[in-house]
Amino acid sequence: MIRLLLIFASLLRLLPPGSAADPLPCSPRTCGNLSIAYPFWLEEDGQPPCGAPSFQLNCNASQALLSRSMFGSYQVVQVFAENSSFVAVDNNLPLDDGCPKFWFNISLGLGLSPFVVSNKNRELLVLHNCSKQVMPPGFNRTRCANESFYRLGGVYGSHRELAGLPPACSLSVVPVLGFPDGNSYVSSMRQGFLLEWTLSDECPKCEASGGQCRYANAGTGFSCNCSDGVRPDKCGESRK
Numbered sequence: 001m002i003r004l005l006l007i008f009a010s011l012l013r014l015l016p017p018g019s020a021a022d023p024l025p026c027s028p029r030t031c032g033n034l035s036i037a038y039p040f041w042l043e044e045d046g047q048p049p050c051g052a053p054s055f056q057l058n059c060n061a062s063q064a065l066l067s068r069s070m071f072g073s074y075q076v077v078q079v080f081a082e083n084s085s086f087v088a089v090d091n092n093l094p095l096d097d098g099c100p101k102f103w104f105n106i107s108l109g110l111g112l113s114p115f116v117v118s119n120k121n122r123e124l125l126v127l128h129n130c131s132k133q134v135m136p137p138g139f140n141r142t143r144c145a146n147e148s149f150y151r152l153g154g155v156y157g158s159h160r161e162l163a164g165l166p167p168a169c170s171l172s173v174v175p176v177l178g179f180p181d182g183n184s185y186v187s188s189m190r191q192g193f194l195l196e197w198t199l200s201d202e203c204p205k206c207e208a209s210g211g212q213c214r215y216a217n218a219g220t221g222f223s224c225n226c227s228d229g230v231r232p233d234k235c236g237e238s239r240k
């Protein structure tokens, strides 16, 4: 039985690979400067999904955008597969002038997903809509028409222990990797922030058993396509 499987597997490998102009479905792709590989995947018209929905990307004007993110506007700029993290830029933020119609918390935009904001980030604190005339200590004034104040805080999440934030203002928290040029909070938002993902190891297990990962139902129904049929997890399991 095992030998048969091996012969089958080697036969499959003899099938002609797709030509360079027409890469195999689900093989790595590029978008702008980004190489897209598992667990990320690029959506393509008429092609079945190649991965989980959270990792679905579309390529728009050389930007790789997470299709299922808030308004589809999270751009993936760098992926570190070796430690399951990536740098994302939230295009919902006011990346041109730093003055949004209203401020919001980044964590609200992520919703249900396998992504968490890494504690490798620091936090950009913005105080806005203050009901009293205040210049909170340690903060700088933005140049926005709606008066607001910003400063670079500590490790992402640490504002929860901060005392003395003026209660007369609303607080918004944006993860940033730091302030790259002095104190420009706008360029820090443009630079993006680090997200980490957790992933079930279903696809690596399936591939290790000689199968191909399949994601039916818009990417939610995982199955393993083996030489002798489709299995729920991996190849070589005896059928009941």
Ligand SMILES: *[C@@H]1O[C@H](CO)[C@@H](O)[C@H](O)[C@H]1NC(C)=O
Pocket: 032, 033, 062, 063
């Ligand atoms: C690609 O990388 C180059 C050099 O690092 C950079 O100047 C350019 O803006 C990048 N393009 C995109 C679309 O990210």
Ligand SMILES: *[C@@H]1O[C@H](CO)[C@@H](O)[C@H](O)[C@H]1NC(C)=O
Pocket: 060, 061, 072
């Ligand atoms: C692509 O980006 C442009 C502007 O950058 C935007 O107007 C357009 O709606 C985007 N298209 C898709 C399919 O996201």
Ligand SMILES: *[C@@H]1O[C@H](CO)[C@@H](O)[C@H](O)[C@H]1NC(C)=O
Pocket: 080, 083, 084, 085, 118, 120, 194, 196
């Ligand atoms: C993963 O590695 C990259 C490159 O070394 C690093 O910049 C990033 O902070 C790491 N991510 C985590 C979550 O440690």
Ligand SMILES: *[C@@H]1O[C@H](CO)[C@@H](O)[C@H](O)[C@H]1NC(C)=O
Pocket: 099, 100, 101, 102, 145, 146
């Ligand atoms: C100021 O904030 C209000 C809502 O609080 C908003 O409608 C208005 O557009 C903002 N003005 C500017 C210049 O961003």
Ligand SMILES: *[C@@H]1O[C@H](CO)[C@@H](O)[C@H](O)[C@H]1NC(C)=O
Pocket: 103, 104, 105, 170, 171, 172, 173
């Ligand atoms: C952002 O989160 C902080 C706590 O982490 C909360 O105090 C604040 O009200 C939130 N701001 C908005 C605009 O939701």
Ligand SMILES: *[C@@H]1O[C@H](CO)[C@@H](O)[C@H](O)[C@H]1NC(C)=O
Pocket: 102, 129, 131, 170
């Ligand atoms: C600003 O504060 C007022 C009252 O303090 C509140 O009614 C309003 O919703 C706030 N606006 C924003 C954009 O947070």
Ligand SMILES: *[C@@H]1O[C@H](CO)[C@@H](O)[C@H](O)[C@H]1NC(C)=O
Pocket: 138, 139, 140, 150, 151, 152, 183
């Ligand atoms: C505020 O601005 C001043 C002058 O530009 C700068 O020296 C200082 O570092 C800034 N403070 C913060 C918290 O960004």
Ligand SMILES: *[C@@H]1O[C@H](CO)[C@@H](O)[C@H](O)[C@H]1NC(C)=O
Pocket: 212, 214, 225, 226, 230
């Ligand atoms: C399983 O893989 C074979 C060979 O690549 C392919 O012909 C078949 O359509 C696949 N089945 C499913 C359900 O994806």
